[in-house]
Amino acid sequence: MTEQEILENHERFAARTALLRKFGYDSDRANAFILSQAHGLDTQVLEIGSGKGRFLVALLLQGPSVTSVDIDYSEQRFARLNVAYAGLSDRVRFLQADATRLPFRDAGFRTVVSVNALHHFPDWRPLLSELFRLVDPLGTLILADFSEDGYAVLDRLYSAERKVHPRVEYRVDDVCNILTSRGWRIHIAQGECQWVLTATRLQRARRFFYEVRPQKAVPHAHLGPEGSSYGAAVRRQKDSDALSGVLATPLWSMHPSGEVRGISVNHRSLHRPKRRRQYS
Ligand SMILES: C[S@@+](CC[C@H](N)C(=O)[O-])C[C@H]1O[C@@H](n2cnc3c(N)ncnc32)[C@H](O)[C@@H]1O
Numbered sequence: 001m002t003e004q005e006i007l008e009n010h011e012r013f014a015a016r017t018a019l020l021r022k023f024g025y026d027s028d029r030a031n032a033f034i035l036s037q038a039h040g041l042d043t044q045v046l047e048i049g050s051g052k053g054r055f056l057v058a059l060l061l062q063g064p065s066v067t068s069v070d071i072d073y074s075e076q077r078f079a080r081l082n083v084a085y086a087g088l089s090d091r092v093r094f095l096q097a098d099a100t101r102l103p104f105r106d107a108g109f110r111t112v113v114s115v116n117a118l119h120h121f122p123d124w125r126p127l128l129s130e131l132f133r134l135v136d137p138l139g140t141l142i143l144a145d146f147s148e149d150g151y152a153v154l155d156r157l158y159s160a161e162r163k164v165h166p167r168v169e170y171r172v173d174d175v176c177n178i179l180t181s182r183g184w185r186i187h188i189a190q191g192e193c194q195w196v197l198t199a200t201r202l203q204r205a206r207r208f209f210y211e212v213r214p215q216k217a218v219p220h221a222h223l224g225p226e227g228s229s230y231g232a233a234v235r236r237q238k239d240s241d242a243l244s245g246v247l248a249t250p251l252w253s254m255h256p257s258g259e260v261r262g263i264s265v266n267h268r269s270l271h272r273p274k275r276r277r278q279y280s
Helices: 003-023 027-036 053-060 073-085 124-134 147-162 172-181 202-212 228-245
Strands: 044-048 065-070 090-096 109-116 136-147 185-190 194-200
Touching: 003 027, 003 073, 003 147, 003 194, 027 053, 027 109, 027 194, 044 053, 044 090, 053 065, 053 073, 073 090, 124 136, 124 172, 124 185, 136 147, 136 172, 172 185, 172 194, 202 228
Parallel strands: 044 065, 044 109, 065 090, 109 136
Antiparallel strands: 136 194, 185 194
């Protein structure tokens, strides 16, 4: 990556940004809107679909370190150049990979975000399953994509260039239904050209851990639901969920593998600080 490449890329990118704005898509405003819906980012963020780094640069300017994944090396190279132009390369780890099969540990990210990428996936379901695996139980998943107004802008621009904007159609409702059926709480906001979905399991995880976390880490095989105080607490949790109309799915079954995993017992941030004894 030479200085000249970085500058030439920036000029092309700035011209494209201006053209998008002229046709009705202001990417800076769109990015600001998406970030306004994030309600706090973790210091380590996973981004799915680097593309040319349009959102990535805006994200990095908020301060986190980002792992940015894209299946397409040549697209991601534009992102590298744009990030380098912004002087933010030291906080990004780029990975060329299929986002439906990522080499990261379970529950490894508190914030996972994907902007304008869902309509590039032939099927968004395997992606969503993988994201369920990767988001920490206290984490947030942020998905944003074009609305019909946004697609209309892109279609006008592409057709003026005698091209077709590539798009795999899907229903946002279906995405929402899968999330809610897996126990996620979702919030959708509608921007000028985009929708932004923020999904979290925070409340359930908090209640779950505060109510049923054993004093010590217990091997999973010993977490028998019946007859143990642990199991009793889980049943209380289920009952209270049923009463309050919340989906009565225990947290562990949200894991796509269906296994009870170590996301639970000993997570660093789930320990409540020990109360200090006061001496007079
Ligand atoms: C429109 S771009 C994303 C735009 C970018 N987020 C931005 O704000 O500039 C969509 C990206 O998703 C990537 N993509 C499509 N399928 C993918 C997959 N299976 N795994 C990872 N990335 C994928 C494409 O290569 C493309 O670069």
